[in-house]
Amino acid sequence: MNRHLVRLLLTLYPRPWRDRYGTEVVRLTQQLIATGETTPTRGALNMAGAALAERFRALADSPRTAVAMAVAALLAVAGSFYAGGHARPQKPPSAASAHPVVAKLTSVGCDFQLRPARGVVVPAGDTAAIAAVETETGNVSPVLIPVDVTAPDGLRPVTFPANLKKGQFVCVVAVPQSAPGGS
Amino acid sequence: MTRDSIRGSSDRSILILTSLADWPKHGYALIKDIEEFAGVKLGAGTLYSALAKLEQAGLVEALPAEERRRPYQITAAGREFLYQRLTESARIAEVGLRRIAVASS
Numbered sequence: 001m002n003r004h005l006v007r008l009l010l011t012l013y014p015r016p017w018r019d020r021y022g023t024e025v026v027r028l029t030q031q032l033i034a035t036g037e038t039t040p041t042r043g044a045l046n047m048a049g050a051a052l053a054e055r056f057r058a059l060a061d062s063p064r065t066a067v068a069m070a071v072a073a074l075l076a077v078a079g080s081f082y083a084g085g086h087a088r089p090q091k092p093p094s095a096a097s098a099h100p101v102v103a104k105l106t107s108v109g110c111d112f113q114l115r116p117a118r119g120v121v122v123p124a125g126d127t128a129a130i131a132a133v134e135t136e137t138g139n140v141s142p143v144l145i146p147v148d149v150t151a152p153d154g155l156r157p158v159t160f161p162a163n164l165k166k167g168q169f170v171c172v173v174a175v176p177q178s179a180p181g182g183s
Numbered sequence: 184m185t186r187d188s189i190r191g192s193s194d195r196s197i198l199i200l201t202s203l204a205d206w207p208k209h210g211y212a213l214i215k216d217i218e219e220f221a222g223v224k225l226g227a228g229t230l231y232s233a234l235a236k237l238e239q240a241g242l243v244e245a246l247p248a249e250e251r252r253r254p255y256q257i258t259a260a261g262r263e264f265l266y267q268r269l270t271e272s273a274r275i276a277e278v279g280l281r282r283i284a285v286a287s288s
Contacts, residue, residue: 021231024253028210028227037214043227050228054235 001030001040009044012051014058025050195233198223200242200257200265207246207256210234237261 001009010022029043038046202208202216210230218224225233234255237243242261246254257265 017235021235024210025227025231027251028214028230031211032214032227037224038226046226047228050226050232053232 001033001044005044009047009051012048013054017054017058195223195225195229196237196242197265197268198225199230199233199237200261201269203243203255203257204262204265207254209252209254211252213255 006026010018010026013022025047029038029047032038033040033043198217198221199213201220202213208216210227214225214227214230234243238245238255242258242264243255244258246256
Protein backbone atom coordinates (compact mmCIF):
# COMPACT_ATOMS: atom_id res chain seq x y z
CA MET A 1 0.00 0.00 0.00
CA ASN A 2 1.34 3.40 -0.81
CA ARG A 3 1.75 6.11 1.78
CA HIS A 4 -1.19 8.18 0.55
CA LEU A 5 -3.58 5.26 0.79
CA VAL A 6 -2.34 4.40 4.28
CA ARG A 7 -2.85 8.00 5.38
CA LEU A 8 -6.33 8.04 3.85
CA LEU A 9 -7.28 4.77 5.55
CA LEU A 10 -6.04 6.02 8.89
CA THR A 11 -8.11 9.18 8.64
CA LEU A 12 -11.20 6.96 8.50
CA TYR A 13 -10.59 5.90 12.11
CA PRO A 14 -11.65 8.04 15.09
CA ARG A 15 -8.69 10.07 16.25
CA PRO A 16 -8.17 8.44 19.70
CA TRP A 17 -8.26 5.00 18.09
CA ARG A 18 -5.87 6.13 15.35
CA ASP A 19 -3.44 7.60 17.88
CA ARG A 20 -3.44 4.44 19.96
CA TYR A 21 -3.57 1.64 17.38
CA GLY A 22 -2.92 3.31 14.00
CA THR A 23 0.79 2.52 13.79
CA GLU A 24 0.26 -1.07 14.84
CA VAL A 25 -2.57 -1.81 12.42
CA VAL A 26 -0.65 -0.31 9.49
CA ARG A 27 2.50 -2.21 10.37
CA LEU A 28 0.60 -5.47 10.66
CA THR A 29 -1.26 -4.89 7.38
CA GLN A 30 2.03 -4.24 5.61
CA GLN A 31 3.55 -7.33 7.17
CA LEU A 32 0.63 -9.46 6.02
CA ILE A 33 0.99 -8.07 2.50
CA ALA A 34 4.76 -8.60 2.51
CA THR A 35 4.41 -12.24 3.57
CA GLY A 36 1.70 -12.91 0.99
CA GLU A 37 -0.94 -13.54 3.65
CA THR A 38 -3.20 -10.92 2.11
CA THR A 39 -3.34 -8.65 -0.93
CA PRO A 40 -3.08 -4.85 -0.78
CA THR A 41 -6.74 -4.60 -1.83
CA ARG A 42 -7.92 -6.97 0.87
CA GLY A 43 -5.74 -5.29 3.45
CA ALA A 44 -7.12 -1.88 2.55
CA LEU A 45 -10.73 -3.13 2.55
CA ASN A 46 -10.26 -4.77 5.92
CA MET A 47 -8.86 -1.56 7.40
CA ALA A 48 -11.65 0.52 5.87
CA GLY A 49 -14.35 -1.82 7.19
CA ALA A 50 -12.85 -1.84 10.67
CA ALA A 51 -12.53 1.95 10.58
CA LEU A 52 -16.21 2.36 9.80
CA ALA A 53 -17.13 0.01 12.62
CA GLU A 54 -14.98 2.06 14.99
CA ARG A 55 -16.63 5.27 13.76
CA PHE A 56 -20.07 3.88 14.55
CA ARG A 57 -18.92 2.65 17.93
CA ALA A 58 -17.40 6.02 18.79
CA LEU A 59 -20.61 7.71 17.70
CA ALA A 60 -22.68 5.46 19.93
CA ASP A 61 -20.34 6.07 22.89
CA SER A 62 -20.32 9.86 22.47
CA PRO A 63 -22.04 11.72 25.34
CA ARG A 64 -23.21 14.35 22.87
CA THR A 65 -24.89 11.67 20.78
CA ALA A 66 -26.44 10.17 23.91
CA VAL A 67 -27.89 13.57 24.87
CA ALA A 68 -29.22 14.09 21.35
CA MET A 69 -30.81 10.65 21.44
CA ALA A 70 -32.38 11.36 24.85
CA VAL A 71 -33.84 14.64 23.56
CA ALA A 72 -35.16 12.83 20.49
CA ALA A 73 -36.72 10.20 22.76
CA LEU A 74 -38.42 12.86 24.89
CA LEU A 75 -39.76 14.54 21.76
CA ALA A 76 -40.99 11.20 20.48
CA VAL A 77 -42.71 10.44 23.78
CA ALA A 78 -44.26 13.91 23.87
CA GLY A 79 -45.40 13.43 20.29
CA SER A 80 -46.96 10.11 21.07
CA PHE A 81 -48.89 11.60 24.00
CA TYR A 82 -50.05 14.46 21.78
CA ALA A 83 -51.13 12.07 19.05
CA GLY A 84 -52.82 9.86 21.64
CA GLY A 85 -54.97 12.82 22.71
CA HIS A 86 -56.78 12.76 19.37
CA ALA A 87 -59.22 9.90 19.80
CA ARG A 88 -59.08 7.36 17.03
CA PRO A 89 -60.06 3.72 16.84
CA GLN A 90 -57.04 1.85 18.13
CA LYS A 91 -55.86 -1.68 17.58
CA PRO A 92 -55.33 -3.73 20.72
CA PRO A 93 -51.90 -2.70 22.06
CA SER A 94 -48.94 -5.03 21.60
CA ALA A 95 -46.60 -5.80 24.47
CA ALA A 96 -44.25 -3.01 23.37
CA SER A 97 -46.81 -0.37 22.43
CA ALA A 98 -48.70 -0.96 25.67
CA HIS A 99 -45.79 0.82 27.32
CA PRO A 100 -44.95 3.69 24.98
CA VAL A 101 -42.28 5.14 27.21
CA VAL A 102 -40.49 1.82 27.40
CA ALA A 103 -40.88 1.29 23.68
CA LYS A 104 -39.63 4.75 22.74
CA LEU A 105 -36.69 4.62 25.10
CA THR A 106 -35.83 1.18 23.85
CA SER A 107 -35.20 2.49 20.38
CA VAL A 108 -32.58 4.95 21.60
CA GLY A 109 -31.34 3.43 24.83
CA CYS A 110 -28.74 1.01 23.55
CA ASP A 111 -25.79 2.78 25.10
CA PHE A 112 -23.75 -0.19 26.17
CA GLN A 113 -20.65 0.33 28.21
CA LEU A 114 -18.22 -2.33 27.19
CA ARG A 115 -17.21 -4.25 30.25
CA PRO A 116 -17.82 -7.67 31.68
CA ALA A 117 -21.37 -7.55 32.90
CA ARG A 118 -24.32 -9.67 33.78
CA GLY A 119 -27.54 -9.47 31.84
CA VAL A 120 -30.85 -9.81 33.62
CA VAL A 121 -33.88 -10.24 31.43
CA VAL A 122 -37.39 -9.33 32.47
CA PRO A 123 -40.52 -9.22 30.32
CA ALA A 124 -41.23 -6.10 28.30
CA GLY A 125 -43.12 -3.43 30.15
CA ASP A 126 -43.07 -5.37 33.38
CA THR A 127 -42.26 -2.33 35.46
CA ALA A 128 -42.62 -4.22 38.71
CA ALA A 129 -40.01 -6.75 37.62
CA ILE A 130 -37.67 -4.00 36.38
CA ALA A 131 -38.06 -2.15 39.68
CA ALA A 132 -37.41 -5.39 41.58
CA VAL A 133 -34.18 -5.99 39.66
CA GLU A 134 -33.06 -2.43 40.25
CA THR A 135 -33.82 -2.70 43.95
CA GLU A 136 -32.03 -6.01 44.23
CA THR A 137 -28.89 -5.03 42.34
CA GLY A 138 -28.50 -1.52 43.70
CA ASN A 139 -26.44 0.76 41.53
CA VAL A 140 -27.34 -0.42 38.05
CA SER A 141 -27.76 1.01 34.60
CA PRO A 142 -30.93 -0.30 33.01
CA VAL A 143 -30.46 -0.86 29.32
CA LEU A 144 -33.45 -1.58 27.16
CA ILE A 145 -32.87 -3.49 23.97
CA PRO A 146 -35.14 -5.01 21.36
CA VAL A 147 -35.38 -8.79 21.39
CA ASP A 148 -33.74 -9.08 18.00
CA VAL A 149 -30.61 -7.22 19.04
CA THR A 150 -27.70 -9.42 20.02
CA ALA A 151 -26.01 -8.68 23.29
CA PRO A 152 -22.74 -6.90 22.46
CA ASP A 153 -19.26 -7.93 23.41
CA GLY A 154 -18.55 -7.67 27.08
CA LEU A 155 -22.04 -8.67 28.07
CA ARG A 156 -22.81 -12.19 28.97
CA PRO A 157 -25.01 -13.90 26.40
CA VAL A 158 -28.62 -13.31 27.25
CA THR A 159 -31.20 -16.02 26.88
CA PHE A 160 -34.45 -14.40 25.96
CA PRO A 161 -37.67 -15.94 27.21
CA ALA A 162 -39.16 -18.16 24.54
CA ASN A 163 -42.55 -16.48 24.70
CA LEU A 164 -41.17 -13.10 23.57
CA LYS A 165 -41.64 -12.35 19.91
CA LYS A 166 -39.50 -10.25 17.60
CA GLY A 167 -40.46 -6.60 18.02
CA GLN A 168 -41.28 -6.94 21.66
CA PHE A 169 -38.86 -5.47 24.12
CA VAL A 170 -36.99 -6.69 27.10
CA CYS A 171 -35.04 -4.91 29.75
CA VAL A 172 -31.45 -5.95 30.27
CA VAL A 173 -29.89 -4.58 33.39
CA ALA A 174 -26.12 -4.40 33.03
CA VAL A 175 -24.38 -4.95 36.31
CA PRO A 176 -20.60 -4.62 36.58
CA GLN A 177 -19.17 -8.05 37.17
CA SER A 178 -17.72 -8.77 40.55
CA ALA A 179 -13.97 -9.11 40.97
CA PRO A 180 -12.35 -12.06 39.14
CA GLY A 181 -12.84 -15.22 41.10
CA GLY A 182 -15.95 -13.83 42.77
CA SER A 183 -19.44 -15.14 42.24
CA MET B 184 -27.62 -17.73 7.24
CA THR B 185 -24.19 -19.06 6.31
CA ARG B 186 -21.86 -20.77 8.74
CA ASP B 187 -19.54 -17.79 8.64
CA SER B 188 -22.31 -15.30 9.33
CA ILE B 189 -22.94 -16.76 12.75
CA ARG B 190 -19.37 -15.96 13.75
CA GLY B 191 -19.84 -12.60 15.41
CA SER B 192 -17.40 -10.20 16.96
CA SER B 193 -17.94 -12.06 20.22
CA ASP B 194 -16.35 -15.12 18.64
CA ARG B 195 -13.38 -13.03 17.56
CA SER B 196 -12.88 -11.89 21.13
CA ILE B 197 -12.96 -15.49 22.34
CA LEU B 198 -10.46 -16.51 19.67
CA ILE B 199 -8.09 -13.74 20.70
CA LEU B 200 -8.42 -14.48 24.40
CA THR B 201 -7.86 -18.18 23.69
CA SER B 202 -4.74 -17.37 21.72
CA LEU B 203 -3.41 -15.21 24.54
CA ALA B 204 -4.28 -17.76 27.22
CA ASP B 205 -0.82 -19.34 27.23
CA TRP B 206 1.52 -16.40 26.70
CA PRO B 207 1.61 -12.85 25.29
CA LYS B 208 1.61 -12.37 21.52
CA HIS B 209 1.86 -9.50 19.07
CA GLY B 210 -0.54 -8.96 16.17
CA TYR B 211 1.08 -11.17 13.57
CA ALA B 212 1.59 -14.06 16.00
CA LEU B 213 -2.05 -13.76 17.05
CA ILE B 214 -3.27 -13.99 13.46
CA LYS B 215 -1.11 -17.01 12.70
CA ASP B 216 -2.03 -18.79 15.93
CA ILE B 217 -5.78 -18.24 15.46
CA GLU B 218 -5.53 -19.42 11.89
CA GLU B 219 -3.76 -22.55 13.06
CA PHE B 220 -6.07 -23.60 15.90
CA ALA B 221 -9.40 -22.26 14.60
CA GLY B 222 -8.98 -22.02 10.85
CA VAL B 223 -10.10 -18.38 10.98
CA LYS B 224 -8.00 -15.78 9.22
CA LEU B 225 -8.45 -12.36 10.78
CA GLY B 226 -7.48 -9.18 8.97
CA ALA B 227 -5.33 -6.57 10.68
CA GLY B 228 -8.22 -4.10 11.01
CA THR B 229 -10.53 -6.75 12.41
CA LEU B 230 -7.91 -7.95 14.87
CA TYR B 231 -7.14 -4.51 16.24
CA SER B 232 -10.83 -3.60 16.50
CA ALA B 233 -11.36 -6.63 18.68
CA LEU B 234 -8.15 -6.01 20.63
CA ALA B 235 -9.20 -2.42 21.29
CA LYS B 236 -12.54 -3.57 22.70
CA LEU B 237 -10.87 -6.20 24.84
CA GLU B 238 -8.34 -3.71 26.15
CA GLN B 239 -11.07 -1.18 26.89
CA ALA B 240 -12.94 -3.89 28.78
CA GLY B 241 -9.83 -4.71 30.80
CA LEU B 242 -9.62 -8.25 29.43
CA VAL B 243 -6.25 -7.79 27.73
CA GLU B 244 -3.40 -5.33 28.22
CA ALA B 245 -0.58 -4.10 26.06
CA LEU B 246 3.00 -4.78 27.05
CA PRO B 247 5.94 -2.51 26.21
CA ALA B 248 6.86 -2.70 22.52
CA GLU B 249 9.74 -4.98 21.56
CA GLU B 250 11.39 -4.66 18.15
CA ARG B 251 8.69 -2.17 17.08
CA ARG B 252 5.96 -4.73 17.81
CA ARG B 253 3.68 -4.48 20.81
CA PRO B 254 2.68 -7.76 22.47
CA TYR B 255 -0.63 -8.15 24.29
CA GLN B 256 -1.36 -10.34 27.27
CA ILE B 257 -4.55 -11.59 28.85
CA THR B 258 -5.45 -10.11 32.25
CA ALA B 259 -6.82 -11.97 35.26
CA ALA B 260 -10.29 -10.66 34.40
CA GLY B 261 -9.81 -11.83 30.83
CA ARG B 262 -8.82 -15.30 31.98
CA GLU B 263 -11.90 -15.49 34.20
CA PHE B 264 -14.14 -14.22 31.39
CA LEU B 265 -12.65 -16.76 28.95
CA TYR B 266 -13.02 -19.58 31.43
CA GLN B 267 -16.70 -18.82 31.94
CA ARG B 268 -17.44 -18.48 28.23
CA LEU B 269 -15.60 -21.68 27.33
CA THR B 270 -17.32 -23.57 30.14
CA GLU B 271 -20.70 -22.44 28.82
CA SER B 272 -19.72 -23.42 25.27
CA ALA B 273 -18.48 -26.81 26.44
CA ARG B 274 -21.76 -27.45 28.23
CA ILE B 275 -23.75 -26.58 25.11
CA ALA B 276 -21.43 -28.68 22.94
CA GLU B 277 -21.87 -31.64 25.26
CA VAL B 278 -25.66 -31.44 25.11
CA GLY B 279 -25.62 -30.99 21.33
CA LEU B 280 -23.29 -33.92 20.72
CA ARG B 281 -25.27 -36.16 23.04
CA ARG B 282 -28.51 -35.33 21.22
CA ILE B 283 -26.93 -35.89 17.81
CA ALA B 284 -25.67 -39.27 18.99
CA VAL B 285 -29.11 -40.23 20.34
CA ALA B 286 -30.86 -39.08 17.18
CA SER B 287 -28.51 -40.99 14.89
CA SER B 288 -28.51 -44.21 16.92
